Amino acid sequence: MKEIRADQWRICARPLGTYTDELLRSAGRGSLPKDEIARANEALALWVPDLRVMLINQNHPAFGGPSSPTLTYDLSRVAWHEWGHALSLDRAEDEDVAAGERYVSLLPEGLSKLVRQAGYRPREYTHEVVAEIYAMLMIRRQQGDIGRPPWLHLEIYELVRRVAGWNH
Amino acid sequence: MEPLKLPAGYRLPTGTTMADVRRLDQELRATEGPLSQGRQAKKDGNDNPPPKKR
Numbered sequence: 001m002k003e004i005r006a007d008q009w010r011i012c013a014r015p016l017g018t019y020t021d022e023l024l025r026s027a028g029r030g031s032l033p034k035d036e037i038a039r040a041n042e043a044l045a046l047w048v049p050d051l052r053v054m055l056i057n058q059n060h061p062a063f064g065g066p067s068s069p070t071l072t073y074d075l076s077r078v079a080w081h082e083w084g085h086a087l088s089l090d091r092a093e094d095e096d097v098a099a100g101e102r103y104v105s106l107l108p109e110g111l112s113k114l115v116r117q118a119g120y121r122p123r124e125y126t127h128e129v130v131a132e133i134y135a136m137l138m139i140r141r142q143q144g145d146i147g148r149p150p151w152l153h154l155e156i157y158e159l160v161r162r163v164a165g166w167n168h
Numbered sequence: 169m170e171p172l173k174l175p176a177g178y179r180l181p182t183g184t185t186m187a188d189v190r191r192l193d194q195e196l197r198a199t200e201g202p203l204s205q206g207r208q209a210k211k212d213g214n215d216n217p218p219p220k221k222r
Contacts, residue, residue, distance in 0.1 A: 020175055030172055043177030044186075050173050062185045074186040077193075078178050085176040110192045117181035127176055136193060151196050 009054040009079060016057050017041035020048055027051060039119075045078045047085040054082040077135055084134030084164075088127040091163045100125025106153040107133075126159075133160045 012019060017040030021032045029050050032040070040046055044063065045056040056078055058066070063074055096103075104112050104125045115128050133156055140149065148157040160166075180189070 016175075016177070024172065029169075032172070032174070036174055040175055040177055043175075043179050045178040046175040047177075048175045062180050064185060064187060070186070070190065073190070077186070077189065081178045082176070089173070089176060108196060110195065114181065114184070114189075114192070118179040118184075119181075120179065124176070131176070131178070136196075139193075149196070149200060151199050 008052060009056070009082075011056045011058050011075065013059040014057060015041035016043050016046045016055050020046055020051075020055065023048070023051055023053075042119075045082045047082045047089070049086075049089055052086075054079065054086070056082075077139065080135035080138045081131045083138075084131030084160075085127055087134065087163050087165075088130035091165075092126055092130060092159075096159060096163075097123060097126045100127075100129070103129040103156055103159065106156055108151050129156060130160055130163050133157075134164060137164075 017032065017037035020040055021037050025031055027050075043057070044060045045054065047054050056075060058071070058075065063071060065071075068074070100122055104115050107115065107129060111132060115125060115132070118128075120128050133152065137149075137160065140146075148154065180186075
């Protein structure tokens with residue numbers, strides 16, 4: 001993550017669109033459009049490319065509250081997803097982004113439903129596929145499981161491998 | 169100054185929680201059997217995955 005300057009992160013307890021807008025304005029980068037602030041306020045986590053920082057809203061109701069026994073796992077799962085975004089936004093090619101609909105269609109059914117129903121724009125599909133699969137593969141790697149799981153389509157695995165810079 | 173790049177977020181469908189995400193993760197892992205190839209190789213003290221069946 002240091003290689004792509006994506007090693008900064010913050011866990012906070014507030015809607016992320018409003019917070020990101022404040023950070024961007026204080027950094028002299030201007031303001032986000034209002035609809036983007038509203039959209040980002042619904043997110044559990046954000047990768048902010050202009051500030052090279054990842055933000056997580058641990059108060060988001062989807063985390064199940066501060067006493068949730070799985071909060072640590074859930075936060076790390078979401079953090080890997082956002083670091084996947086950092087890689088994808090920097091390294092995915094235009095043709096990868098254009099093939100987003102196809103990549104979503106190659107996901108296992110449950111994952112493709114999540115992406116399609118979460119309100120992402122079609123031009124965001126490739127980045128979401130990379131981020132979600134990167135998160136799942138990183139957790140596997142931490143458990144000593146390297147390589148392509150049988151449920152993952154080879155095209156998606158090769159995409160994530162290329163974006164992540166993995167040799168295997 | 170370069171135009172502002174929009175943040176990329178992690179969003180879930182309305183009513184979906186991280187418990188649902190964990191359940192989905194576990195269902196996919198369950199399709200691999202009790203030990204996947206990589207974990208089996210590590211357990212056996214072998215860094216290389218077993219060869220593919222022909």
